[in-house]
Amino acid sequence: MTSPTATLLISCPDQKGLVAKIANFIYANGGNIIHADQHTDFEAGLFLTRIEWLLEGFNLPREVIGTAFNAIAQPLNAKWELHFSDTVPRIAIWVSRQDHCLLDLIWRHRAKEFTAEIPLIISNHPHLKTIAEQFGIDYHHIPITKENKLEQEAKQLDLLHQYNIDLVVLAKYMQIVTSDFIQKFPQIINIHHSFLPAFIGANPYHRAFERGVKIIGATAHYATTELDAGPIIEQDVVRVSHRDDVEDLIRKGKDLERVVLARAVRLHLQNRVLVYGNRTVVFE
Amino acid sequence: MTSPTATLLISCPDQKGLVAKIANFIYANGGNIIHADQHTDFEAGLFLTRIEWLLEGFNLPREVIGTAFNAIAQPLNAKWELHFSDTVPRIAIWVSRQDHCLLDLIWRHRAKEFTAEIPLIISNHPHLKTIAEQFGIDYHHIPITKENKLEQEAKQLDLLHQYNIDLVVLAKYMQIVTSDFIQKFPQIINIHHSFLPAFIGANPYHRAFERGVKIIGATAHYATTELDAGPIIEQDVVRVSHRDDVEDLIRKGKDLERVVLARAVRLHLQNRVLVYGNRTVVFE
């Protein structure tokens, strides 16, 4: 599918005829649906859907699609997002000292596993500057201390605006971002190096070792104002044994972190993730 | 969802408006869709969908739904099946000497993991008769030899008709069913104790051991006239190591066989499996 597509992500109270009404809107305007998926949460009485269709042959110019669809959405009390596959989102990757998630995202970007631009890397340490230079990405070293956190977050926010960033990826940033910042810039994906909700907070691998678990995991989730409690996008696990010391858990965990974060970022960029309450629907 | 539902499984050449046309058919007749999923195989130019809706409040009496939908299906060159959730399919389980898959299916049936009747067990050995008696299931011992295979298959076929069987589950039957039989009764799910297409044919665990694989698997598939080559419904795997001898592989494999076969039977009974070519689409 190289020709550009439009994608609608919709959630609304469940009722009869939703699939028909939405599909008719596409069909009546000459659209060819290439992907449609929906889910009904019967407890919540909520209908959620993702519809993607070819813009080629679609009779509505893209700038009016939103207005036109709104006429259908409003009576349904629907929340919706409209995305175009040829609009390239801009990502800022935040890192600390570890490079594995950063390098992995950059490699996947170059391998065209997802469509985005990565113009900006922000770090509280200078260590990964050379990687940024090597790939021609701007690197801003913004050291964080208890004292300067708020003013530094102001700088970070300025940079996100200045670079027109759509998504922040916390690729092992190892710092807590304040609720205030998250409220101002909510589009943040974080990788947590445990199988949440196990081992919330710091040093999950050390605590996993102490607890003697037989499986460790990693979790990619949207950052919310409550630490490590945001909607989970993706998780994966790997077996460990008594032969694995903390260093082994860290090493094995890195492979999980790379893959889980990359999957989550890709799903998000393909507009396959719909958040409701503190949960996600992932239309794979 | 206790109130009865209707489910349409449809496949047809891809074209514009399919989702709309099918959804409109349900909506126009007052149906409330509770599950809809579709898939397009762009290489094959094929559209496949599963739609399930509540019969309660649906304006068409069930006996005319098929005729009514056919008016839509024919111009689309669509193949379709219509199922009702309150029609209880009848299963015959074919076994040999091993009881683990049989007991597992019976337990899940009693635990209401799937809706079906199990009136008949057929075996080429007498060993599991007591299990059949214990659960009040008719047990027919039909020993198979090279010489008597065809006449015995005739008896088996008679029994399937006599008991109005909809689905045969080969729960470690360990016998090759002839192409002729399969053509006469195509609704057969088999569990193969390897990760197909690896180790097609006999003694997969012994051959897995000899090959020194680090992972073994099991595969549930529809039986076709070509041995172990039918459409795969479900597969799963488990790690093994040099410490596992053939007996360990067999023991670990049994756990896979039970779960993989049960999942496949459940998906089939819920009309979630659509076969095209030699592949399946599983609408989970």
Add this chain to the structure above:
Amino acid sequence: MTSPTATLLISCPDQKGLVAKIANFIYANGGNIIHADQHTDFEAGLFLTRIEWLLEGFNLPREVIGTAFNAIAQPLNAKWELHFSDTVPRIAIWVSRQDHCLLDLIWRHRAKEFTAEIPLIISNHPHLKTIAEQFGIDYHHIPITKENKLEQEAKQLDLLHQYNIDLVVLAKYMQIVTSDFIQKFPQIINIHHSFLPAFIGANPYHRAFERGVKIIGATAHYATTELDAGPIIEQDVVRVSHRDDVEDLIRKGKDLERVVLARAVRLHLQNRVLVYGNRTVVFE
């Protein structure tokens, strides 16, 4: 290996020559080691080993092996257990209303997946009595209330002694056993229906659903006086998605619970589990 074996489980402060000293003890007495495995926890400075050898051809009569080995163990400050493969341990299975773990253990016992006797089932409900009768196992219905818990636990303890029980398996017993009881009878394996330490306590599947996790798990561990915090023997997981409601999680979880508990019981009965601190070494 049908001929009987002896197994030593040993843990002691790490020092030079431990492997040699222990292996020499077996060899000097004509023993043929068929399985030897060891692990050193360098942080804890602890050496742990499991050695199994054929009794056939071993020059020490089994009743003096312990005394003889003690002469080596004492100067090493070693803790050790000695087990004989032809001593059949006696298991009491404690259940509540759910039968899947009970039936699974009984099936594996009959399938000779582990060697043990199962003379006793204890339950706080009458529901599973028929299963006990069907397999000729004594069933004691001991209802538990806040008020009668202590006296009922006294009855339970009497039964364990009366039946010479070596191991209690909590196969979805769904009741908290008091610290006092556990101190009196510490050999207890519990299956917890979550990926511990996630969702400690009650209703883990409901809480997993609320949290929107993408993977659920089950954990088999030794019961300790701290709830759900005992040494973990085995864990496993399965993927779930937004399409799975709480009932689906429970159904998928049952398959995990059966397999994880069975693996843990088997490992324990084969004397492959060595506990130190709150961790286990599992010599597979």
Add this chain to the structure above:
Amino acid sequence: MTSPTATLLISCPDQKGLVAKIANFIYANGGNIIHADQHTDFEAGLFLTRIEWLLEGFNLPREVIGTAFNAIAQPLNAKWELHFSDTVPRIAIWVSRQDHCLLDLIWRHRAKEFTAEIPLIISNHPHLKTIAEQFGIDYHHIPITKENKLEQEAKQLDLLHQYNIDLVVLAKYMQIVTSDFIQKFPQIINIHHSFLPAFIGANPYHRAFERGVKIIGATAHYATTELDAGPIIEQDVVRVSHRDDVEDLIRKGKDLERVVLARAVRLHLQNRVLVYGNRTVVFE
């Protein structure tokens, strides 16, 4: 464990006293064993062991350890290898057009996940030269055709000798190496992009798609003169569905290939892999 260690990999016909004799050899010379593991293949009547001990405090100078141990090994008909942890093996990575396995190995090397030198990259294509330059590794472009294969293999062999290469890693080399070459240089690890023995040979992902499997895998194995039939070191798998087209299988497979190859290389470099017959014992 930063202080250097010696490791013995031993295989010999099973008999009494092997553990004692080998452990005594270490202990008698003042060695402190930090890792010992063994396995007995009772069908083959073969005993296999790996013993690692600290050189610090060991009374034999390393140049005579082999001779001294041989006195024990010969009467036992033992095959053995002796390795020192501070001898850094030299790796040549062979690639074609794809970079993911190459970059992954380089990243892990820099992250110190394994100890080795990577002085040489050989490719039948020029594409990855820039990566080699970027990391200061010599890159030799040796194009292969049906006609020139033998003479080019002669060049490749010269380079391996010239660079004192201990191990060749075929990191998606996509060319068949001749039996003649493998006999001259047997230390070769290959990554095959399927769950062997499924889909031996070319285009496994396309064939996996055609077969409609629900799980795909990758296999790291030693190259032998029979294509894709060498001893398997490591395998892993990932779930796929009808929604995954061939490109998705290739993308998901890359993540498997990276991890599986890296694990195998690491295990080999840590001298944890013992080959016998066409199988491996992996002492993890």
